[in-house]
Amino acid sequence: MNTKSEQYTPGVVDLFCGVGGLSFGLKEAGLDIIAGLDINGKCKFSYESNNRACFIESDLTEYPSEKIAELFGDSNIKILVGCAPCQPFSRYAKRYQKEGLLYDKELHPKTNKSRYYLIEEFLRIIEDIEPEIVSLENVPGIMKEKVFEDFVSKLDQLGYLVSYSIVYCPDYGVPQNRKRLVLLASKLGRLELIPPTHSPEDYVTVKDVIYNLPSIEAGAENESDPMHRSAMLTDINLKRMKQSKPGGTWRDWDEELRLKCHSKDSGKSYPSVYGRMEWDKPSPTITTQFYGYGNGRFGHPEQDRALSLREGAILQTFPEEYQFIEDSNVAIIKSKELGVQIGNAVPPKLGEAIGISILKHLEVFSNDKKAN
Numbered sequence: 001m002n003t004k005s006e007q008y009t010p011g012v013v014d015l016f017c018g019v020g021g022l023s024f025g026l027k028e029a030g031l032d033i034i035a036g037l038d039i040n041g042k043c044k045f046s047y048e049s050n051n052r053a054c055f056i057e058s059d060l061t062e063y064p065s066e067k068i069a070e071l072f073g074d075s076n077i078k079i080l081v082g083c084a085p086c087q088p089f090s091r092y093a094k095r096y097q098k099e100g101l102l103y104d105k106e107l108h109p110k111t112n113k114s115r116y117y118l119i120e121e122f123l124r125i126i127e128d129i130e131p132e133i134v135s136l137e138n139v140p141g142i143m144k145e146k147v148f149e150d151f152v153s154k155l156d157q158l159g160y161l162v163s164y165s166i167v168y169c170p171d172y173g174v175p176q177n178r179k180r181l182v183l184l185a186s187k188l189g190r191l192e193l194i195p196p197t198h199s200p201e202d203y204v205t206v207k208d209v210i211y212n213l214p215s216i217e218a219g220a221e222n223e224s225d226p227m228h229r230s231a232m233l234t235d236i237n238l239k240r241m242k243q244s245k246p247g248g249t250w251r252d253w254d255e256e257l258r259l260k261c262h263s264k265d266s267g268k269s270y271p272s273v274y275g276r277m278e279w280d281k282p283s284p285t286i287t288t289q290f291y292g293y294g295n296g297r298f299g300h301p302e303q304d305r306a307l308s309l310r311e312g313a314i315l316q317t318f319p320e321e322y323q324f325i326e327d328s329n330v331a332i333i334k335s336k337e338l339g340v341q342i343g344n345a346v347p348p349k350l351g352e353a354i355g356i357s358i359l360k361h362l363e364v365f366s367n368d369k370k371a372n
Helices: 021-029 041-051 065-071 091-098 117-129 140-144 146-157 206-210 235-243 309-315 335-344 348-371
Strands: 010-015 032-038 054-057 077-082 133-138 161-168 179-186 225-229
Touching: 010 021, 010 065, 010 348, 021 032, 021 041, 021 348, 032 041, 032 065, 041 054, 041 335, 065 117, 077 117, 077 348, 117 146, 133 348, 140 146, 140 161, 140 179, 146 161, 146 179, 179 348, 206 309, 225 309, 309 335
Parallel strands: 010 032, 010 077, 032 054, 077 133
Antiparallel strands: 133 179, 161 179
C-alpha cells in the first residue's frame, strides 16, 4: 500500500535498526527509508540488502544529533523510529531481578550507566532535532517504568501529540502470540495506529506460513536455503521430541525422559519448555533462542526437530527471500548470532501497520492544510 502525499517528502531514520524488521515494514507501507543505525555491525549486510538504505554502525551515545539531522537531507517530514533493546523491561529480566540473579539497581554494574540509558539517548536525539513524527516500539513492561513516563512527558512538553497502546501482534497479521508497546507521536496532529487488520477468526497460523517449507531432520539443512536448518538434538532430546504432542507438555513423556527440575514446583510452572507448536494457531513469541528445542515451545508441529532459522524468521513475518547472510557457505552461519538478530527484530508486518498509520496521518494533515 502506498498512500504517500505528493506535497510532503517524508524520510525515515531507524535507530537500533538491527537486521531491519521495522524499516522493511515501513518500506513495504510506502515510506522512504534513509538510514538505520545500530551498534552491531554484523547487521549491515542484511539491513542494506533488504532495505536499500544506508547502515551506520555506531553506538548511539557516540553519534552526534546533528549528523542524524543531516541524514534527512531534503525530507521535509522527518520520521524518527526506534526499538531500543528491551531487556531491562522484559518479564525475563523482572523474574531474575526478583531472584537476585540480575542487577536491579539504577546503574548497570558493568557500564555504570542507567539501565535505561538507550531510551534516554533516544529522547536526547528527539529533543535535539525535533522530528515531525516519532515512533517507539518496545515490550509492554516499559509502561510501568518511570523512564517511559518521563519519555511521554517530555514529548508532550516538546509539542507532540502522543498515543500508545499494547498491541497483540496477531491482530496485524503476525503469526505469533507476541505483545508489543507501540507509541506514535506527531507535531502535526493526532497520530494513532490503524485498527486491527485481523480478528481471531482469521489470525495467521503456523500452518499458513511454514507448512510448505521442505522437510528437514534435526541437525540438517535444506540444500537451496542454508537458513532452513535446525539444531542437532541429543539422543534423549530426540526421544522427548518424538513423545511430544502439539500444544502438549513434558507431562506427555515417559517418566524416565523427564528432567529432575520437572519434579520441583519451579519446573512445574514451565510446561511449554520442550513443547511442540500447533499448526492451527499462531506460534509462541519468537525469542532470541527460538532455534533451541529446550528454550520454549519451539518444536516443529510434526517433524522431530526444533524450528529452523528460516522458520523463525518467517514467523516474525520476514519474507522467505529475506537475506540474512552474505555467504551461502553454511560453515559461517552461527545459529546463536542469527537467532538473536531475528528474535530481537520488530516483526515487519507490525512495522507495515505503523507505516500505513503514518501515511494515513500525513494524508489527513495534507488535506486539512489544503482545506485551510
